[in-house]
Amino acid sequence: MKTILITGGSGFIGTNLIRRLLEYKNKIICVDNNYTGKLENINPFLSNENFKFIDHDISQPFEINEKIDEIYNLACPASPVYYQKRPLFTLNTSVLGIINILKLAKKHNAKLLHASTSEIYGNPLEHPQKESYWGNVNTIGLRSCYDEGKRVAETYCYEYQKKFNLDVRMIRIFNTYGPHMNPEDGRVISNFIIQALKDKPITVYGDGKQTRSFQYVDDLIEGMLKYMKIDKDELKNKLKDKFNWDTIPVLNMGNPEEFTILKLAYKILELIPKSKSKIVFKPLPKDDPVRRRPDITMAKEVLGWEPKVKLEEGLKRTIEYFRDIV
Numbered sequence: 001m002k003t004i005l006i007t008g009g010s011g012f013i014g015t016n017l018i019r020r021l022l023e024y025k026n027k028i029i030c031v032d033n034n035y036t037g038k039l040e041n042i043n044p045f046l047s048n049e050n051f052k053f054i055d056h057d058i059s060q061p062f063e064i065n066e067k068i069d070e071i072y073n074l075a076c077p078a079s080p081v082y083y084q085k086r087p088l089f090t091l092n093t094s095v096l097g098i099i100n101i102l103k104l105a106k107k108h109n110a111k112l113l114h115a116s117t118s119e120i121y122g123n124p125l126e127h128p129q130k131e132s133y134w135g136n137v138n139t140i141g142l143r144s145c146y147d148e149g150k151r152v153a154e155t156y157c158y159e160y161q162k163k164f165n166l167d168v169r170m171i172r173i174f175n176t177y178g179p180h181m182n183p184e185d186g187r188v189i190s191n192f193i194i195q196a197l198k199d200k201p202i203t204v205y206g207d208g209k210q211t212r213s214f215q216y217v218d219d220l221i222e223g224m225l226k227y228m229k230i231d232k233d234e235l236k237n238k239l240k241d242k243f244n245w246d247t248i249p250v251l252n253m254g255n256p257e258e259f260t261i262l263k264l265a266y267k268i269l270e271l272i273p274k275s276k277s278k279i280v281f282k283p284l285p286k287d288d289p290v291r292r293r294p295d296i297t298m299a300k301e302v303l304g305w306e307p308k309v310k311l312e313e314g315l316k317r318t319i320e321y322f323r324d325i326v
């Protein structure tokens, strides 16, 4: 039985991850301050003796008394709506947060999986985005608090890895959706589904021709578990042989199927045929990336991982979740 610390555990991805890890009979310590996470998400776990919740903001130092084997660092507001409301808090969660987590990982000699983001590519000039692409990011814009914080966090992980030989794995998560998304998050899939279920206008920002690639959360969890599991030497050898790559990369995790936002709106309306909603166009937020699609060759070759859930299937499951809660 492993003891696993999950920061951001009451959020969307954390909740889905915890459920899986508890099924495998691990002991879970969930740390969250519930800024975007929700206690309702983790309530079902509270009766499990292998689950413990600590209400804490990871930008403040903290100690865990029992020995931790693994850490998943998922804590950070990830939706533009929430991170733009509290930009300094967001920046601190990424930067001060990762410092605290790395210190903890070092102390416990724990393996760490750090969740980075496709946002570190900014408004990408290379398409699709490979791990080797450095990105095109505004340092002083609306998204900077999230993008730049996540970029620094990657660098901290990289330097700790080198200096202390810490076992750190990092992933860049592309747009992900599924049950336990925060309904107030303002993300495109949750917004469109809730609007369609409530017969409200479907708010397409801009002309809707911008693209995103949507990954169902179960696929992401599978990828995270695989990346955590692979032996470090096997990982290094595969990276060297197949990609002539010398460091531990920040693996892209996303679904490479790309859709325009307008097409997504039509798809959701098709899946909720009773909806009376109509599409309306609203101004495009500033610095909204035009295209986004992961190149997942590396994760495929190294982990044997690729997403399996098609958009339509994932949307159906997500619609059922929201039907119950809105």
Ligand code: UDP
Pocket (backbone or CB within 6 Å): 079, 080, 175, 186, 187, 188, 189, 191, 192, 203, 204, 205, 206, 210, 212, 261, 284, 285, 288, 289
């Ligand atoms: N979007 C939209 N209507 C909404 C919410 C979002 O058209 O009600 C657009 C948004 O402008 C962006 C895309 O959908 O181009 C994805 O937005 P989201 O906030 O889900 O994620 P991110 O921009 O971080 O990829």
